[in-house]
Ligand code: FES
C-alpha cells in the first residue's frame with residue numbers, strides 16, 4: 158500500500174491498514190484522520206476540488222438574479238440564475254484583489270464588489286471598474302469571474318471545481334444513483350423546508366453517521382428508531398457508495414404521515430417504504446412514501462461541517478389544506494432528529510482526538526461505513542480495486558443470506574417495487 162501525495166510514517170500506515178482489512182477483522186480509522194489540518198488540506202485537493210458537490214435545489218434559483226454565495230472548505234463560490242435562464246457557478250473572487258463579490262443569498266441584477274466597486278454581470282463578465290481608464294490597455298474580457306462546472310440532476314444543483322472532471326451523469330452512474338433514484342422522481346418535488354446548521358466535527362463523520370444503522374435504535378429510539386429494521390439492514394454496495402431499500406415510517410412524530418403517498422408511488426409502495434443512497438463524498442438521500450429528504454454536508458474547516466437538510470414534497474402538496482401547519486410539524490421533527498445526531502457528532506470529534514482513543518472493530522451493521530472509509534482511503538492512498546470488488550461480493554453474499562431467512566427479494570424489496578412501477 159503506497160501513500161499518494163502525503164507523507165505518512167510507518168506507524169500511521171500500519172494503523173490505516175487495519176481499516177483496509179475485510180469487514181470482520183477491520184478497525185475504524187485512527188483519530189488523526191479526523192483531526193489533523195494537514196490531512197484535511199490533502200482531502201480538499203483530492204476530494205472537494207475533484208468530486209461533484211451538491212450546492213442547492215433548482216427551485217431555490219427560480220428567477221433571474223437569484224444567487225447564493227458560499228464557501229466550501231474556504232473556497233468562495235457563487236451560484237446564480239442569469240437572464241437567459243441558465244444557472245452559473247463562479248469562483249466568488251474579485252479579479253481586482255480577491256474580495257468576495259457577493260455574500261449571503263438573494264436576488265441581484267449584478268454583483269458589485271464591496272471593496273472598490275468592480276461590477277460583474279450574472280454571467281460573471283466584468284461590466285465596470287472605477288479608474289480603469291487610467292490603466293493602459295485595461296482588458297475587461299480577461300477579468301471575468303472564473304467559471305466553475307455546474308450541472309443538475311433530479312432538481313439538485315451540483316458543482317465541480319475540476320476543469321477536467323467527468324460529466325455529472327457519468328459520475329452518478331458509477332454508483333447507479335440515477336437508476337436507483339429515478340423511482341423517487343426528485344425532479345417532480347419542491348423544497349418545503351431547509352435546515353442549515355454547523356456541527357463541530359470533521360466532514361467524514363456526517364456520511365458515516367447517516368449510514369450508521371448501529372446507532373439508530375439507540376439515540377433515535379424515541380424519535381424514529383423504534384420502528385427500524387436495525388438487525389437485518391440490507392446494504393447494496395456499489396463501486397464507491399451504496400443504496401438500500403428497507404422499511405421505516407415517514408419522518409414525522411410517531412411515523413404518522415400528515416400527507417399522502419407521492420402520486421407516482423401510489424399503489425406501488427406501502428406507507429413503510431424507505432430507501433437511501435449515498436452520493437460521494439457527502440450527500441445522503443433518504444426517501445419515504447411521502448417525501449424525499451437529502452442531507453448535504455460541506456466542510457468549513459477540518460473540524461467544522463455545514464449540514465443542509467432539505468425536505469422535498471410533490472408540488473400538489475403545497476396547496477393541500479393546512480399545509481403550513483403540517484409542514485411545520487415535519488420541520489420540527491427533522492430538527493429533533495438532527496439534534497440527536499449533533500450531540501454524538503460533536504462528542505465523536507472530541508473523543509477521536511483523545512490520547513485514549515483506539516479504533517474499535519467494525520461490525521456487520523457498519524458494512525456501508527467500512528465501504529465508505531475505504532473509498533476515502535482510496536483517495537488518500539492508492540486505489541485497491543481488488544479489495545473493493547471483494548467487499549462488494551461479501552455484501553452480495555450477506556444480502557443472499559439475509560434473503561434466505563425471508564421470502565423478500567435480496568435487495569430489501571426494491572427490485573419488486575421498481576418492477577411494479579414499470
Ligand atoms: S477587490 Fe474587488 S474591486 Fe477591489
Ligand SMILES: [Fe+2]
Nearest residue numbers: 366372377498
Ligand atoms: Fe442518526
